Every structure is written in structure tokens, then in C-alpha cells.
Amino acid sequence: MSLFKSWKSDGAVFAIWKVEETGGELRAMLGDSLPYDAELSALRAESRRTEYLAVRVLLKALCGEEKQVGHFPSGKPFLTDQSYRLSISHTRGYVAVALHPSAEVGVDIEQVADRVLRIAGRFMCAEELDGETEAVKGFAGDSRTSTLYYMLLHWSAKETLYKLMGEEEVDFREHLRVMPFHLQQQGGFVAGAYKSFPPASYQVCYMVHPDFVCTWSVQAKKYF
Template structure:
């Protein structure tokens, strides 16, 4: 079983699954009825990577709860549990998937693989009044945290504006793990969201706190 990371508090939990198994091995980790359903659903996908991501999310959800749950999607594409037992958020990057569950408020989680491409598109998500800081001398980590945190908050918000520059991170010095705040500037309320983060050797993970 490739349960890579797991975190749980009274009202939220998240986990990261490292995608190492074959589809056949993943299917065997599910209860019988869910396995049959997933085998049929996999036929909808052409890409092997997409099949692996989709199935790994279902296996991870079952590993987290040890209960069979079904994931539905809103017209906007947001995932939800059909029994409404938890709010759910899903993210994936090369080699990993992440799932977050929250008891009382909508959830937002994002996982981003370490990659230099964040430098090329930084004008799409970094504001002129934001200050990014390096982690262990590498600015890529700081940029990744900005990108990932804004994606997580975007998932958490209702009817969010897709322009990530309408979200502003408070200044922070990246550590291996910690928290910071993100303010949305798209509405009159200009709500402030607390975000947890963790830097791993090949990815960053961010998630909204209640």
C-alpha cells in the first residue's frame, strides 16, 4: 500500500498516495461492489495516467475512511461525496494524488511537483504587492507555495474568481512545514484563509484550515 503521508485533526484530515501500483493491484484494494463499479468506469478514460489518478483517488479515500464512498461532481466540476458525510477536495501531480476531507466547512487541497515552470508563468499568479521568499536558497519552492496555496483556496471558496491574482498571500519565510494566510480580494468581504503547507523532496502540499 502506497499511503505516503497522512494528517488528521478533529475536523479535517488529508492523505497523499504515491502511485506505484498497477491498476490491477489498486482495484484489489477496493471492496467488491466498488471494484466492479470502478472497473467499468475506467473504460471512460483513454489515458493510462488519467486512469491511474482517478482510481488512486478512490483507493486513497477508502484507505482513509475504511468505508465505501462515492464521489460525485457538481456542474462546475467540484467533487463531493454523494452521502454528504464530509466535504472533499482532490488534487494530483506527477506520481501522487492527495485527498482532503473536512467535517464542517468546504475543503481545499493542492499538491504540486517541484518544477522550474513556475518561474515562466509567475505573472499569472504573483501580485506586485506580494513578496516571495526562497526555501534553502531555492526560489522555486517559494513560487510553488504561492501557486499551490492559491489553488487550494480557490477550491475552498464558493463561486471563486479563477484569477489567482485576486488572492494575496501574507509574507512568510518558508520552512519545511507551517502555516500562512491568504486573503481573497475578489469580494467585499475580502476573507482571510489560513493555509497549512508541507515541503517534501519532490513536491509541495497546501491545504485550507478550518
């Protein structure tokens, strides 16, 4: 089994699975009582099928039993037995899951890759871009790695907020804002959501790893 990391925060359980198994090996970890094969048949790409199975195996590891995942029209996932609120994320080689018995929860995991450098202006406002120099001071890493982490954390945090908000047509650059923070291997910051009135703030936690960044939050929003 490849449970990479699990932890608890604000009443929620979070976990990351490192996907080292083949799709066949993951499928063998699950039974036949849920419609896995029918749902798998709708997924064309092998990578998507593997991610699908890894999420179900991780849910089984966390809950002690297999769980069926449904999706709202918006695409937001939920457990059909309503035992927990659910958030799911995946990136190359990893999947992440968050569970909370009553509160909305969000988790996001992103591969460390250069693409974020080319598109940062699409999801970061001028103040966020200008804050990089101060944010990365003292971080134990070279300047390129620090920049990647800083920008990826903005994207990932806004993905996490989007999952918590449950709203459509959210513009990451205009409606979501990450407040200034100092980059560390693991930490947290405040992020604001401005699409609705009154604007709300959320506490977002994060970790950085050579392969990925991960952010998470539980819906305990406060109003500015």
C-alpha cells in the same frame, strides 16, 4: 499499500498517497459494488485512470469503506453519501485527499518543476514576487530550490483557496493574495480572497518535499 502521510488539522483529515502501484494493482484493492469500471472507461489517459483509482483507494484507507465520488457542475468533487466534505488533488506520482465532517476543506499538491518559474507573473502580483528575497532567508536549500518552493507555494495555496471559495472566474493574480511569510519545511501563512465583498482571509498550512509542495486549509475565514 503506499499511504505516504496522513494528519489531522482543524477537525479535518488529510492524506497523501504515493502512487507506486499499477492501475491493475489499484483496481484489485477495490470491490465491484461501485461503478468504477464505467467511470474508468470515460478516462482515456492511463495516468488519469491511475490517479482516479489511487484516490478511491486512499478514500477507502481513510474511511474504512469504499466511497463513491460525484462532481458538481463546477467540477468540485463530493461524496455521494454526504458523510464528509471532500477535496482532491493529484500530481505526478502522488494524490492527496482532505475530508471534514461539516466544513469546506481544500488541499492541493504540486510537483516541484521549473515550469512555475516561467509563468509566475501570471498568478503572482508584484508584491508577492518582490517578497521572495526576504521569504527565503535562512531556508536550508540552494537558491533555485528556494525559489521553486516559494513560487509553487503561491500557486498551490491559491488552488487551495479556489477550492474553498466555490466561486467561478477567479483570477489568481488579481483576486487572491498570499501574505508575506518565511519559507520553512513546514509552516503556514495567511492568504486573502478579494473577489467578493467583504474580502476574506484564510489560514493556509503547507509542507515542502523534494518531489512536491502541499497546501491545505479548512474554511474558517475571517473578514479583513
